[in-house]
Amino acid sequence: MGLEQFDLTGKTAVVTGSSKGLGETAATALAKAGADVAICGRKRPDIDRVVGKIKDLGRDCAGFELEVTSRQTVQKGADEILDHFGKIDILVNNAGTNHRVPVLEYPEEEWDRVLNTNLKGYYLVTQALVPQMIERGWGKVINISSIFGSVALANQLAYASSKGGVNQMTKVMAIEWAQKGVRVNAIAPTYFETEMVKQISEDKERFNFINERTPMGRWGKLEELEGIVIFLASPASDFITGQRILIDGGWTIW
Numbered sequence: 001m002g003l004e005q006f007d008l009t010g011k012t013a014v015v016t017g018s019s020k021g022l023g024e025t026a027a028t029a030l031a032k033a034g035a036d037v038a039i040c041g042r043k044r045p046d047i048d049r050v051v052g053k054i055k056d057l058g059r060d061c062a063g064f065e066l067e068v069t070s071r072q073t074v075q076k077g078a079d080e081i082l083d084h085f086g087k088i089d090i091l092v093n094n095a096g097t098n099h100r101v102p103v104l105e106y107p108e109e110e111w112d113r114v115l116n117t118n119l120k121g122y123y124l125v126t127q128a129l130v131p132q133m134i135e136r137g138w139g140k141v142i143n144i145s146s147i148f149g150s151v152a153l154a155n156q157l158a159y160a161s162s163k164g165g166v167n168q169m170t171k172v173m174a175i176e177w178a179q180k181g182v183r184v185n186a187i188a189p190t191y192f193e194t195e196m197v198k199q200i201s202e203d204k205e206r207f208n209f210i211n212e213r214t215p216m217g218r219w220g221k222l223e224e225l226e227g228i229v230i231f232l233a234s235p236a237s238d239f240i241t242g243q244r245i246l247i248d249g250g251w252t253i254w
């Protein structure tokens, strides 16, 4: 086995929520490994910025406004993506959101918004794109989970519930497609500095609590996600399915 097993030349990928943050990092990593990439988000200027960056790497790249919470918008986006690229080999379900308040104060509309984005969105996009992977007998689905799919902190009611759901969803999908060539795995990160956690990274006390809670003593660096994304998207991981890889500086050890 050589490094060619990590080569994504000729593969095409969709990353939801890739107009910034972890999704942008995942999309860039896939492009660096040779894949053509569909960039998805809701705000055109953010999408276009990432498309420009990936085109500079010499890959085919196009941007799509893809609201993940509605079957109608997901189907429209998936049709446009397949029209452009012809096929999709790699799907990274990543678009996500959070709302942090105690359980007894948690508003129903925020519960619905978080679950619809983080859990229903993954199911809808997967349903739209996996059939053509099964038809061709090869595909990789990577579901971005979180340490909070496995462990908990206060104020994470809907978020932790959604990520626990993502972990279980990953296993069900993996079993159903295990003999159809489609591998499904989850990546469960700790804190990485993005817009989603800006309030926390700007609060010195909360920022330091995370450093102290982590055996490695720090937050993740976005570039530290690249290797695992490429590995799970590539033929190098063809015999791995239904797994959840924690990338957490040791947070979940204790």
Ligand SMILES: NC(=O)c1ccc[n+]([C@@H]2O[C@H](COP(=O)([O-])OP(=O)(O)OC[C@H]3O[C@@H](n4cnc5c(N)ncnc54)[C@H](OP(=O)(O)O)[C@@H]3O)[C@@H](O)[C@H]2O)c1
Binding pocket: 016, 017, 018, 019, 020, 021, 022, 023, 040, 041, 042, 043, 046, 066, 067, 068, 069, 094, 095, 096, 097, 117, 144, 145, 146, 147, 188, 189, 190, 191, 192, 193, 194, 195, 196, 197
């Ligand atoms: N950052 C962390 O510390 C951390 C840790 C563990 C797991 N994660 C997970 O990593 C993923 C990305 O998080 P992030 O930190 O990169 O967040 P982020 O910087 O806030 O980016 C979120 C992305 O998702 C898109 N998005 C949000 N709601 C959407 C919707 N309803 N439909 C379509 N797109 C939507 C956003 O697009 P718009 O901006 O256009 O809305 C944006 O592109 C999430 O699943 C999150 O749970 C993050």
